[in-house]
Amino acid sequence: MQADNSSFHTSLRVIPRDQHNVSRKEISPNALRVLYRLRDSGFGAFLVGGAVRDILVGGHPKDFDVATDATPEQVKGLFRNCRLIGRRFRLAHVVYGREIIEVATFRANIDDGSGDRETDTGGRLVRDNVYGSIEDDAVRRDFTANALYYAVEDFSVRDYVGGFEDVQNRLMRLIGDPETRYREDPVRMLRAVRLAAKLGFEIEAATAAPIPHLAPLLADAAPARLFEECLKLFLSGHAVESFLGLERFGLLSALLPESAAALKSNRSGALRRMVLEGLKGTDARVANDEPVSPAFLFALLLWPAYCRDLMGLQAQGVHTAEAQRRAADRVTLHQLSTIALPRRFSLPMQEIWLLQSRFQQRQRKRVFRLLSHPRFRAAFDFLSLRMAASDEHAADVEFWREAQQHPGELLAHQEAHAHLDDEEGGEDRAPRKRRRRRRGAPTASE
Template identity: 50%
Template structure:
């Protein structure tokens, strides 16, 4: 889009975004009193807030994100329409909202973003099942677990450690999954089957709001599915679980559950001690042989029928 610098300024979302640096005289060019808002820590939407939110509902998420990241407060006129217009996020493509969720929760200010989203009534538009679960928390730990998970994520980001969307979404969706699994168990379903069914239910409904690419939803499901296996601490089961490719993420998830009071702290400590006493086992030789055979079979090319030369 081409135009003058004044026209470009008017297209910005917030006044603090409409600041320009003049390299000729080293001055700040301000078309919307952005410097004043910056000095006072105010986030003010350009133009009529209701019209701007209707043009692009994601602006409401940006307002919450910038307020969380910068520690700013929203101008009253900027905040006022959000509660009424929050439902417009349902018109935004789920794939776009996935990217916005990553910006909100994986930038090092996830806790602040979570609190802002709930304050503005936006979190339930992104994670309706989780919001419902938070309203029925038991002894405080559903809310605590989400906060603890976000605190851990923020700490990893600040330390320069990697974070993964799979673990983030596993944390954000665990409470509705756990509660749904309990309902299935009450109907007579076996615990593991109940957990699998609950996982499918919650993911299916979540995808209608925020898309979760399969490369993240698959490990997320594995993290959940491994949780019951931590209960087995006898015989060869611990070693087999220890050898699972997703063990570390699932173990970290168990620790998070224990920290928030949802899982047994002694069980979490048992697995911590187990890791200190055991080396990561080598894969079963038979499994490796089977994989090798599959690779060899997959690499063969089928030869077509022999064809004769001239005269045939």
């Protein structure tokens, strides 16, 4: 089923410079160079999409996209630093050092035979290079807030689909019939949640309504694309709100099915508290321009699934160490069918999980061995995060925090106390029976 928005009513509204806050000071100088050269060469050229939207709501965009009536080949002819990319969408990338200005030709919804468009049997576009007018281009964009065009010739914002008013009202609204647009590209459901979380917008009622029953369509999306979308959802500084949005609209079970099931069955809510606390920390790190590892992120997101699998295997009598390895492999393998998690992230993710049981060990050699492990810091941070689910890890957290600062002194102090205890007990002291603790097993509260 191909989306046809040709009947969607457009009405041009020009918002003059004194009625909006989009300023050239907020626009990349390289984006301005591209806009002016296209204009001076006789082409129409506009800053479009997220950059215009973000500036209007007081943000500071990092990426700048340009829309033009010049074809990709004509753009390449104007810029020596340009390369053409893409099969599904033919685009021009104008490269200035590390900055890339993406230039797209106006696209149309209806193929008159002069373009290049192809859909699969499910209605998803696999190639879309049919060019048209700026009105055509506005209608084929996803959300009204992303269909605003900034013109350098008069510094106005041009709105064809009511996006300016929706931005003012802080609404995410799809252009066209929502169900048709989601079937055309199911990832739009995730984009709706992500942009609403980022901007503090509400998803407009008609745009939100089809999402819960169309969520299973994400199973047909490319796993590599879903991995990239997950990074945008959770590593852009709005992870908590993104997670709550996924829960609210039934998308979490489509994106992270086993974790969603584990969270639902965890009646105490301890696992959910831990996940939200971890995502809160992720947002704080992003806000402070500190790095966040995708391995740690997915260790957090898939931990509920790992805990559930591990307890199931142990209930079957599988030895703890073997159960840990099998649970880690099983959860990773099952998740790969939905999200293409690269091995450079899945392997350290598993290490973070498997190191958790080693924090209960206090023998000198094992302490120093764990302190020197390349994944120690991430695993310790994860252990600290588990405190949000259960405070029974407090003693381990305190020990290893001290061990990092004064490992030799801590162990000497611990051994001295153990020696004194033995002397005070003497021969009359009855041996203490120690209850063996299953190492690495999540507690009932988790």
